[in-house]
Amino acid sequence: MMEWATWLAVIILGPGAVAVFIWFLVDLKRILPKGKDAGSD
Amino acid sequence: MVARTTIRTLIDQHLHAIDWSILIAYMLGMMAIGGFLVTRISGFKQYFLADGALTTPLLVCTLVSTYYELDVTFAVSEQGYYYGLVSWFWLSRPYYLCIIIGALLLAPRLKKFDCITLPDLLEQRYGKATRIAGALACFVYSLPITALAGMTIMFTMLGWDKYEALLVSMGICAAYTAMGGLWADAISDTIQFVLMCVALAIAIPIALKWVGGFESFSVLPAEHMTATGGLRWGIILAWSVGALTIFVEPAFYQRIFAAKDSRSVIYAMLIGILLWAAYDWGVTVVGMIARVAVEKGLLDADLEGKKALMVVCMKTLPMGLRGLFLGGVLAAAMSSTDTYSLLASGNLVYDIYRPLRKKPLTDQQLIWLTRIGIFGVLIFASLMSLLFHRITDAWVFMSGALASVVLVPALGAIFGRPPQLAGWLSASSGLVVYAAYHIVVALMGEFDEDYESMVLRIGAFEAWREYAVLFALPVSAAGFGVGSLLGRRAP
Numbered sequence: 001m002m003e004w005a006t007w008l009a010v011i012i013l014g015p016g017a018v019a020v021f022i023w024f025l026v027d028l029k030r031i032l033p034k035g036k037d038a039g040s041d
Numbered sequence: 042m043v044a045r046t047t048i049r050t051l052i053d054q055h056l057h058a059i060d061w062s063i064l065i066a067y068m069l070g071m072m073a074i075g076g077f078l079v080t081r082i083s084g085f086k087q088y089f090l091a092d093g094a095l096t097t098p099l100l101v102c103t104l105v106s107t108y109y110e111l112d113v114t115f116a117v118s119e120q121g122y123y124y125g126l127v128s129w130f131w132l133s134r135p136y137y138l139c140i141i142i143g144a145l146l147l148a149p150r151l152k153k154f155d156c157i158t159l160p161d162l163l164e165q166r167y168g169k170a171t172r173i174a175g176a177l178a179c180f181v182y183s184l185p186i187t188a189l190a191g192m193t194i195m196f197t198m199l200g201w202d203k204y205e206a207l208l209v210s211m212g213i214c215a216a217y218t219a220m221g222g223l224w225a226d227a228i229s230d231t232i233q234f235v236l237m238c239v240a241l242a243i244a245i246p247i248a249l250k251w252v253g254g255f256e257s258f259s260v261l262p263a264e265h266m267t268a269t270g271g272l273r274w275g276i277i278l279a280w281s282v283g284a285l286t287i288f289v290e291p292a293f294y295q296r297i298f299a300a301k302d303s304r305s306v307i308y309a310m311l312i313g314i315l316l317w318a319a320y321d322w323g324v325t326v327v328g329m330i331a332r333v334a335v336e337k338g339l340l341d342a343d344l345e346g347k348k349a350l351m352v353v354c355m356k357t358l359p360m361g362l363r364g365l366f367l368g369g370v371l372a373a374a375m376s377s378t379d380t381y382s383l384l385a386s387g388n389l390v391y392d393i394y395r396p397l398r399k400k401p402l403t404d405q406q407l408i409w410l411t412r413i414g415i416f417g418v419l420i421f422a423s424l425m426s427l428l429f430h431r432i433t434d435a436w437v438f439m440s441g442a443l444a445s446v447v448l449v450p451a452l453g454a455i456f457g458r459p460p461q462l463a464g465w466l467s468a469s470s471g472l473v474v475y476a477a478y479h480i481v482v483a484l485m486g487e488f489d490e491d492y493e494s495m496v497l498r499i500g501a502f503e504a505w506r507e508y509a510v511l512f513a514l515p516v517s518a519a520g521f522g523v524g525s526l527l528g529r530r531a532p
Contacts, residue, residue: 001256002126002255002266002285002326003255005322006245006249006322006323006326007318009242009245009319009322009323009326010242010245010246010319010323011242011320012315012316012318012319013238013241013242013319013320013323014238014239014242014243015238016143016238016315016316017235017238017239017316017320017400018239019096019229019232019457020098020100020101020102020235020236020312020316020353021234021235023097023098023100023229024098024102025372026098027096027097027099028099028228028465031094031096031099031301032224032526033061
């Protein structure tokens with residue numbers, strides 16, 4: 001059990017975390033505040 | 042013959058220019074984020090809650106990295122080193138259960154309240170006095186004491202001048218958070234999130250190979266491979282009760298209020314649980330690897346548990362990856378320091394000072410006072426961090442205080458319409474019992490060398506310092522019950 005749990009953790013922390021980060025980058029431009037002059041609330 | 046292994050010698054021997062470049066680039070990147078966002082902030086809600094626009098991926102990154110302070114990282118690997126898998130099963134696992142409950146039950150209800158902070162919620166239900174009591178407990182909990190203590194330990198282990206290193210990292214943290222508020226906090230958290238996760242993912246297989254794979258775990262004491270680790274159930278229960286703080290964790294509340302919608306929070310928390318569980322497991326395994334290395338003579342027999350993670354990773358990682366790992370560890374500390382210094386400053390300025398003032402504050406005044414407060418909070422917290430012998434002690438004290446004072450009234454406010462008296466009696470009785478228990482054990486108890494904690498022994502009964510919340514929480518619940526019976530119910 002310990003062996004497979006450890007390799008699963010490695011997959012989640014490596015490729016899994018990178019995938020979430022790429023998702024964030026794709027999303028970022030859409031959600032960033034536009035700035036004072038660009039009419040944000 | 043085993044060479045004496047200190048992190049200082051490992052740094053001197055193995056930290057190359059490329060490692061330093063990674064560290065410096067990381068620090069400069071954090072400052073750039075703050076500088077980029079400072080011109081885009083116009084109102085206090087935008088500054089403190091990112092205008093309620095956080096989406097799932099940003100929430101995942103900021104929730105995971107914020108929760109992972111250095112104290113959690115070092116404490117979990119320390120417990121893995123001393124006690125084995127119990128660290129994951131009883132220090133970490135209860136949190137996942139509470140997070141699932143929080144995601145499914147709390148988040149959708151909380152999104153319906155028009156609040157910026159948890160004390161806002163307490164005031165809506167119970168009035169200003171409970172708001173102030175709750176804000177004080179949140180302030181104590183949010184002081185980034187444990188994150189700074191973790192950084193101090195890390196810098197000491199690295200052989201760096203801890204005052205200079207702390208000043209630089211605190212200054213950078215305070216600067217980008219003060220400039221960009223929650224936006225800077227959340228976006229810097231994403232960089233920190235990926236650094237800390239990837240660094241650990243790389244370190245685990247390399248460290249495993251170094252000690253000879255999983256077969257080498259047979260040298261560990263048998264209790265290391267059990268779910269309880271041979272620990273007292275009282276200690277295990279006290280660890281587990283700490284997970285209840287999730288229900289009143291100010292950083293979680295802030296992110297729920299800052300989320301685009303409740304669905305984004307639920308998805309983020311459920312994805313986050315996978316990452317938390319993986320990170321906890323990985324750090325526990327590295328702690329156990331350090332113990333294997335000690336048993337096999339690869340590391341010194343007197344290695345302290347809190348250094349296990351750092352020693353193993355610095356010993357085994359190749360050039361370049363050490364800088365990545367150090368950046369990851371520093372990121373774990375900074376992602377919590379920025380969040381909690383913003384929250385603690387918000388507690389002082391928005392939750393306590395603003396309602397007590399007769400003349401209302403403008404948004405710009407709130408933003409600037411919160412910015413100044415961030416620097417004040419960091420200085421105060423760094424002084425407070427000197428008071429605690431172990432990081433775990435500080436964390437147990439702070440989480441216990443929050444749970445004892447805020448947990449019952451906050452849940453009551455979210456799930457019902459209790460009378461004002463219920464909230465006030467619950468918060469004040471929890472606070473009094475929690476403080477009294479600590480004072481009695483500190484004055485009349487003795488220090489137990491084996492468990493490195495204070496205990497008051499009365500006959501066969503042992504009152505450990507960690508049990509304070511186990512007494513205060515039921516009293517807080519009883520106070521809530523009495524107040525519900527005697528108080529006048531809100532229309």
